[in-house]
Amino acid sequence: MYRALYRVWRPQRFDEIVGQQMITQTLKNAIMTHQTSHAYLFTGPRGTGKTSAAKIFAKAINCHHLVDGEPCNKCESCQAITKGQMNDVIEIDAASNNGVEEIRDIRDKAKYAPTQADYKIYIIDEVHMLSTGAFNALLKTLEEPPANVIFILATTEPHKIPLTIISRTQRFDFRRITAKDSYDRMVYILTQKKVDYDEKALRVIAQAAEGGMRDALSILDQVISFGDNTVTLDDALMVTGSVTKKLLADYVEEVTSHVTKPALETMRKILQEGKDANRFIEDLISYTRDVLLYQQAPEMVDSIAMGEDDQRFADFAKQIDAEVLYQMIKTLNDVQQQMRFTTHPDVYLEVLTVKLAQLEAPTAAKAAKQPTAATDPADPTIQKLATKVDQLQSELTAMKANGGASTAPKPARARPNSGPTVKKVNVSQVYPILGAATKDDLLKVREVWADLMNILSVTQRALMHVAKPVAASAEGVVVAFDYAFLYQKAIDDQVLMDALGNGLDRLMGQAPKIVCVPKEQWPQIRKDYLATHQPEGAVAKKAPEKAPIVNEAEKRFGNLVEVKPD
Template sequence: MAYQALYRVWRPQRFEDMIGQEVITRTLKNAITTNQISHAYLFAGPRGTGKTSAAKIFAKAINCHHQTDGEPCNECETCKAITEGTLNDVIEIDAASNNGVEEIRDIRDKVKYAPTVADYKVYIIDEVHMLSTGAFNALLKTLEEPPANVIFILATTEPHKIPATIISRTQRFDFKRIAANDSYARMTYILDQKGVTYDEQAVKVIAKAAEGGMRDALSILDQALSFGDNEITLDNALLVTGSVTHELLATYVQQVLAGDTKAALATLQSVLEAGKDAERFTEDVISYARDLLLYQQAPQLVEEAEMGSVSDDFQALAKQTPAQTMYAMINELNAIQQQMRFTTHPDVYLEILTIKLAEIGRQVGAAQPAAPTAAASAAPQAAASSTELTSLQHEVDQLRNTVKQLEQAPVAAKPAAAKPRTTKAAPVKEVNLAKIYPVLGSATREKLNQLQEVWPDLLDTLSITQRAVMKVSQPVAAADSGVIVAFDYSFLYQRATTDHELTDALENGLDRMIGTALPVVFVPKDEWPTIRKNYLTDHREELQNNAESPEPTKPAPNPVVTKAEELFGKDVVDVKND
């Protein structure tokens, strides 16, 4: 038999074999075991995340007479026929090449016939977003009310191109990108089964280069196996993926941060001479700068993404590099990356990029020597002459006299000196209280409990970058008018408030999970207690007016306490300040 690619040989045949889609597989298995099967499903997500595989497994499970806990047996004739693609009742259609009205009309005419062998006739339409407008209209009525024992499974990588009238007639499942850890575990399992020797660091490089696609990861692994004669080494993995070693990347970043343009250009030249892809190199530098920035605020996020391989040099560089420098570097990298897409000389852009990054590094280096200079001059200052000491003492005396004069001045002149105290409220002004207070006015504990239950599943629907930002957040108040989310780190709070795509993704996810697209408002966790206390204080009279009259035999409840219990529950929490 001819050689088959790894992603075909190791295609999942059971739900438990699928990687990184636990929420979806559990939902589908429960639907099968409880016989709550819908007539139409929409599987959306990035390429290589298991959409078509899940559709075939689902088709086998609903037609298998020996399935257990929603899993097909893969041993009966029906399961084998579906696996081999020879069962006439499971029809797989590529919408990219069959996107006309006539093809869909043919489906509409044949769908009324009962299945011949299986219990259900299943239509799997891959890349369904490629259908024409007329084809979608032809499919609409059949998709809404198909005959009995007919199921449609639509798969797409671009769900925004599908008409809302189609989406509303399906159960939608959003497949997420597969984490590098999960890809690494799957590839090592396959290599162990094949008896291939491999370098763990090389497999990690492939897992990160796949960018969340399991099929891409196995394709790169297949290529590395062919290149290395059934052996996976780090050098082979770097050559196949076009990546550079972590050490070389760290050297380049250290050189540009130090402002050493000549050394950085020499390092870049060695990268290009090794045949590395220019765009891939830019992506690696952006990823490295992003990791440095995140490590300053949330080290555990970087350690998880790097699968525990965070070097001492990286930690030291993250501590000594200001965040503003990383902002400037990422902006410059992003601008050059956009320009490189339309050029035939990417090496020129990389050289320009290196010079610009080195200039940013020199600007930082010019600002930092102030601290060493102060430390170096500590000894001469200790041996200052008596004349300098006398001069300093005279200045201190003058300052004391000035303070006494201010204290004896009329009271009307003092408010000007007291004004700077209002700066204490400056951090709170960054929070949009106009959106927070209406939510607090109608917030309930029941709504907050509902949000906290679906919060982990909601984060699973986000992209890798969005999930990294939201991982250190949690809902702290919720109502029918919105939800308030607190962030552990102010840096991630600032980033989330300016990311409109993240807000849209959260609101759309809530719409799918609880049936309501609640507006999402962000707050820093350290400011949340103050905001909550200020709200209860400022609205004390309003809460008293809205409170119901108590029974004569019972003492009147405190409306502020009652509102606080509605918002945050009756549990007593002992807060200890550090």
């Protein structure tokens, strides 16, 4: 019976786990030095090696023939765990065993000593699916773990796990596997299987896998079957629904050159070849992101992302304005959201093409790139200005000779350009929060703030990286942004505001109203509030006069000064 590639080539040693060297080395060191914990939490995207690492850990900690922290895979214990026949290594799917009774059963059986191995290992996959009652039952066991019992919890959604559980485990975050690591692993497997392959095909598969090694091997399996035991570029493109880098480059260059008709023809050609519309959007976002990264840090973009024509990619990255790329990514993201429920993706792609072809660089940026006005002496405007300057110089010389002073009014100083206008803060939304704000409410929000950031998308997290809560009540939270222009972006992004509200609701059990303010305006807003919302009688009572030394101290140190009676 044929077995899938990802099952045949499943890692059996820590060194075979792709792209997670820091985690595997830490686990090996813990086993060799006998400093293992009673509970571990493995988090990360699908197909990055969480369950494989858990099984290898179970083999290594029970193996009596370790070599540099690696299991021997030859002894009776290792082979039994590999075959899934070890009674003391129990793997549980929390998606189908998420009730209180199942976890209580685990808790009761965990009290008994292991029968075959040195340690009893419980591997709970997709642990975030457990019910609240089940988590509470598991918490009791993690608080008072039996001897020789180790729990390994694996999940793709750590934000759904209670913080009380997370705090009692050692957490390891598995990262997405790079396209290069996926490519190298596929080359190794195909070489061992003696299967002919096209390097460009493996690049397409590595990109389509989106950081999952299991996904990459599953796609590779399909391509091998489709191509009769060979791996070709055409088959890889057909199976993944991806678009060749050449067609992507053609399309992006056409829309950024504002030639709509050729761009529409390229887009229709892509669809006629049977490419998936959503996959096309994903490929465009990925390509645009790679161009943006290449402009800032070329070493971060490897040759797999750039495609077969590296020079064309590099030349395009040097020519295109970064602001246009920002607008493209935002437009592509919006269309991607809209296409989720449509039955006519081709219409959306046509509208998208026209919209992308009309994107322009900002006026200020274009003005900076354009040459300054002509300075030809024969220009009538230049001649008039020269005559006027000569006249003014003559008048000034005459006035100096007569000892007079100019009576002309001084020109008003030009106000410095303060950049783009920022919307004024709506204090009517801030004041009610300040009126009921407490330190405890603020601490509660700050405790879950890091988890809230993990819930957000990468772009949303980047925007909120410079923001933090500065005041909170039971009904609302005031968030201050370090930069005014990012504050402007945040309040205009309703999707971000909804994500923040939903995230707080999930983490705190309530959805307080979120009000944003620029950090530079926050002290004045707070001061104005205190000035206009003093308690009754506070104004009537005359404050005692302060000693001169106190006034001087307050000038130097502000509200940090505290006056105590003798």
